[in-house]
Amino acid sequence: MSDFKPQIVLFCCNWFSHDGADLAGTSILHGAPHLRVIRTMCSGRVEPSFILRAFKSGADGVMIAGCYAGDCHYMSGNYKSQRRVMLLKKTLPQLGIGPERLKLDLISAPEAPKFPSSVNEFIHEVTELGALNVAKAGAN
Amino acid sequence: MIVTTQKPLDEILDFISPYKNILIVGCDGCTQPPRGIREAETLSQLLDLGGKLRNKEFNFKVNTLVKQCDSHLTAVALKDMIDDDVEAVLSLACGLGPQTIAILYPELPVFPAQNTVFIGAEEREAGTIEERCAACGDCVLGLTGGICPVSRCAKSLLNGPCGGSQNGKCEIDPEKDCAWALIIERLEKLGRLQDLEAIQPPKDHQAVARPGKIMP
Numbered sequence: 001m002s003d004f005k006p007q008i009v010l011f012c013c014n015w016f017s018h019d020g021a022d023l024a025g026t027s028i029l030h031g032a033p034h035l036r037v038i039r040t041m042c043s044g045r046v047e048p049s050f051i052l053r054a055f056k057s058g059a060d061g062v063m064i065a066g067c068y069a070g071d072c073h074y075m076s077g078n079y080k081s082q083r084r085v086m087l088l089k090k091t092l093p094q095l096g097i098g099p100e101r102l103k104l105d106l107i108s109a110p111e112a113p114k115f116p117s118s119v120n121e122f123i124h125e126v127t128e129l130g131a132l133n134v135a136k137a138g139a140n
Numbered sequence: 141m142i143v144t145t146q147k148p149l150d151e152i153l154d155f156i157s158p159y160k161n162i163l164i165v166g167c168d169g170c171t172q173p174p175r176g177i178r179e180a181e182t183l184s185q186l187l188d189l190g191g192k193l194r195n196k197e198f199n200f201k202v203n204t205l206v207k208q209c210d211s212h213l214t215a216v217a218l219k220d221m222i223d224d225d226v227e228a229v230l231s232l233a234c235g236l237g238p239q240t241i242a243i244l245y246p247e248l249p250v251f252p253a254q255n256t257v258f259i260g261a262e263e264r265e266a267g268t269i270e271e272r273c274a275a276c277g278d279c280v281l282g283l284t285g286g287i288c289p290v291s292r293c294a295k296s297l298l299n300g301p302c303g304g305s306q307n308g309k310c311e312i313d314p315e316k317d318c319a320w321a322l323i324i325e326r327l328e329k330l331g332r333l334q335d336l337e338a339i340q341p342p343k344d345h346q347a348v349a350r351p352g353k354i355m356p
């Protein structure tokens with residue numbers, strides 16, 4: 001395997017299982033220096049334009065982590081997020097960007113310990129897909 | 141509401157590729173799904189990304205208008221949005237939007253980002269938007285229990301149902317309700333089933349001479 005290290009942006013909801021996020025912090029970050037974690041107050045805060053901006057700025061994969069269905073702190077943010085991701089997954093291929101480069105994970109508290117492996121899995125998948133050749137110049 | 145779907149990004153990119161400074165305008169009016177400032181912003185990001193993949197750099201200004209088909213409102217608001225730098229406008233409104241802007245700015249290229257598909261209403265439960273009126277110019281809702289057979293019956297029958305109505309579904313598409321089954325159900329509830337007996341003459345397709353024009 002090549003030593004390609006994908007750039008991954010992870011939008012992480014503030015409220016979904018703190019343990020999970022902490023675990024992720026310790027067990028993933030060491031292994032993946034190209035992972036950028038951005039904390040938002042809710043997965044619903046992550047507008048499509050944020051995701052697109054991440055890709056435009058050179059991300060090879062974007063992941064969003066939010067609360068499990070029914071557990072969103074703001075009631076419906078995670079459902080909005082689900083809808084948006086679904087629509088974006090349909091739109092991105094029009095630009096030649098595979099839908100696999102975008103992942104939404106809604107995690108329940110008991111499943112929190114599995115979160116790091118879900119992120120690692122995503123990093124692995126994106127590594128397999130290879131670099132997304134969005135010209136790196138002029139990104140803002 | 142006027143229902144639109146977004147054009148393929150490649151088509152939009154082809155339109156705008158000759159230009160760099162482009163104004164993208166949403167419409168806060170009746171168009172559905174919403175095509176306001178958020179959607180305009182998202183589209184600008186998508187096109188930015190698409191441009192990068194084509195090695196093309198755009199400079200977008202993003203804004204929205206109250207009702208693009210209102211030429212007065214649009215003229216006033218566009219004055220502040222269009223300066224000498226703007227080379228083209230991309231509109232997220234229904235087909236009326238680009239046409240209104242084109243008249244206001246004859247020298248500026250205006251492109252549609254949407255395909256205008258029908259006049260529809262929201263079905264909240266199903267989470268869909270469905271066609272409900274075909275602007276036929278001779279409304280028959282008074283005879284059909286408030287359900288439009290012109291837009292909802294696949295054959296636009298005025299004396300339905302046809303023989304293909306099966307268990308309330310249409311033979312053309314078993315996913316879709318037979319409009320006439322709905323009409324009968326509704327008339328029954330209203331105690332007006334006798335309305336069905338009246339034979340409707342063939343529709344006058346000249347009720348609106350196209351292109352339509354009225355004095356408001």
Ligand code: SF4
Binds near residue numbers: 167171207
């Ligand atoms: S321009 Fe079209 S979408 Fe916008 S308000 Fe007018 S009719 Fe509705």
Ligand code: SF4
Binds near residue numbers: 273275280291
């Ligand atoms: S009959 Fe149907 S298409 Fe004709 S005006 Fe009425 S609602 Fe619209």
Ligand code: FES
Binds near residue numbers: 074075076
């Ligand atoms: S608060 Fe966590 S997804 Fe909304």
